[in-house]
Each structure stands twice: as C-alpha cells, then as structure tokens.
Amino acid sequence: MSQLFTPVQIGRHTLPNRLVMAPMTRSRSGDDGVPGDMVAQYYAQRASAGLIITEGVFPVAMGKGYVRTPGIETDTQVQAWKKVTEAVHTKGGRIFMQLMHCGRISHPSLIAGETPVAPSAIKPEGQAWTPVGQVDYVTPRELSLTEIAGVIEGYAQAARRAIDAGFDGVELHAASGYLPEQFLSSGSNQRQDQYGGSVEGRARFVLEVLAAIVAQVGADRVGIKISPEMNFNSITDAAPQETYTHLVEQLRAFDLAYLHVALFGASVDYHALLRPRFNGAYLAGGGLDQAAAEAMLAEGRADATVFGGSFLANPDLPERFRQGAALNTPDKNTFYSPGTQGYIDYPFMTGTNAG
DSSP, X not given: OOGGGSOEEETTEEXXXXXXXXXXXXXXXXXXXXXXXXXXXXXXXXTTSSEEEEEEEBSSGGGOOSTTOOBOSSHHHHHHHHHHHHHHHHTTOOEEEEEOOOTTSSOGGGTTTOOOEESSOOOOSSEEEETTEEEEOOOOEEOOHHHHHHHHXXXXXXXXXXXXXXXXXXXXXXXXXXXXXXXHOTTTOOOOSTTSSSHHHHHHHHHHHHHHHHHHHOGGGEEEEEOTTOOOTTOOOSOHHHHHXXXXXXXXXXXXXXXXXXXXXXXXXXHHHHGGGOOSEEEEESSOOHHHHHHHHHTTSOSEEEXXXXXXXXXXXXXXXXXXXXXXXXXXXXXXXXXXXXXXXXXXXXXOXXX
C-alpha cells in the first residue's frame, strides 16, 4: 500500500494520510481581513487532506502585505474563522493557520498609511499588490527593540486567537521573504544589535517568536515553514547552508509538531541536510507530484508531503491519487482574483463542486 495513505503523527494529531495542503495566498477575504462563507467552503472542499495549512494570515494589522488577505487580530476575524474550522471539522479534516507577517513586503495603502517595518531600512525590489493595483515598494522603517518585543507578543496573541477560533494548530511562516526571513537573512538584516550580525543574532527573532507562540498554545500544535534559497521578494543570504543548519538545530529544543521545508531550485539538497537535524515530523514540499512524493516517503526523506497547485485545482486530490485519476489543471489567471471562479468551482471526480 502506498505510504501516502498511511497515518502519520504530527504533534498531538494523528493524520489519516500524508498529503498536506500547502498554504496558498488566494485573496478572497474582505478588505477588513474577514474571511467569508466562500472561504469556509473552499477549505471544507479539501478536508480529505491529511492536514490543511491555510493561506498566510496576518497576526497584526501591520503585518498585512496584500490586498484581500485575512487577519486574526479582531474578534470579528476570529468569529469568521470559527465558521471555517467548523466546516473543515464537520468534513473530518484538520487545519492549521499559517501566521504571516509580511514586514517590508507591504505598502502604506494596506496598513492605514503607516510605513512597513523590517529589521533594517532596506527597500525590496518589486511591487506590492494594493487596492489600486501594483505599486512600487517603499523603504521600510527599522524596528526598535521595544517594537520587536511588541511584534513577538502580537504573534503570540494571534496564535492564541487561532486556537480560540478552532484551529488544530498554527504554522509560523518563516519563508518567502517575509518578516521572520527578513531577520534571518544577511541581505535584509544589517542590524548590529542582538537581532543582527552573526547567524545567532539573525536567528534570534524567529526563535523568540516560536518560544512565545509555544508558550501560548503548546509545542505540539506549532509548526514552522522555511524555504532555503527561495529567490522571492528580494531575499538573499550570504551563507544559507550555515544559516538554516543553525536554525534547525535550535528548533530541536522546542519539540515542535513539524518542520515544513519547501524547496524551489536550491543549490543543495536541504532535505538531506536538515531532516537529520530535526526531531519532529518533517514535511517536504515544492513542486511535488505523486511519484516524487511516493519516492520521498519510501526513502524516509519525509514524514508527509505538501501539495500546492494540485490541491488548489483538485479538492479531492487524495482520492484522485488513490484511483490514479486525471487531475484538473490550475487556472493561474484566477489564483488571486476575487470571486468564486477558480476558487470553489473546480470539479470533483463526480463532476460537481459540492464534495
């Protein structure tokens, strides 16, 4: 029997299969960061995943980086997320919330006219997705030590609110060039205090955020996502192998539920480098198909495998894999557009979108 369809322990949860739905920005929430009924239907359709990891959710208003992305800061947002978790649990699924503070990958129009924050005042290349379309990023403001403590507390309270909203756990997004990776990477962090300089200093923010989240909800409900050498959002690091080896070795002390590593064109096999250094469940992702996932599990290179676009376009992906059925093709034109098209209208094998 395929290992994809065998149970696996992820923290306190026993998953029925090893197919994890990747966190994917979909931009279907309100401008107030409140997910609507359509969001609940989207995730419930995909409840046959061993685990769903949500799109990135901003823990505090200053963490918002894109138009129509959801938050978990207000009571209204928490109540809306309760409908999502209830819909998923009714279908027998499990769901973690990904906490995503975008830091400098934002724009004043998204954060009430404020200047985006970062470890250092270094302007990223590229453009932000705003209510009026794409506009150039601005130079961010360097966080003070007092402000860093406030951001960390914001993450901790967001994790608590996620559990209050019914989530089975939370994932810290420490990839894709967002705030945790901005601290971690030498190209975006030029601080000379305890949060910069050496690899130990640059990793401090990530580790302190994790410690604060774990104190709120328990390590067995916490995962972290990293993506070494991912060429995205102007993120660079002078010695990524050293950086990520150090980080993952420090993670061992937390006894986290999982480490999620997504690789996209890295220069070395980070799965081989990092898996032996981590003591929890290891989730591997990054452009996998069924054959690649099967091979990783059979070779013991991962405990579970993560699928993005395949789950986006195939709400019944586990059953399609089980039966060797054809897959729907993702429509890239509707990845981030508002409305139901390309969101909750992908057909199941039965030819419906009801599940």
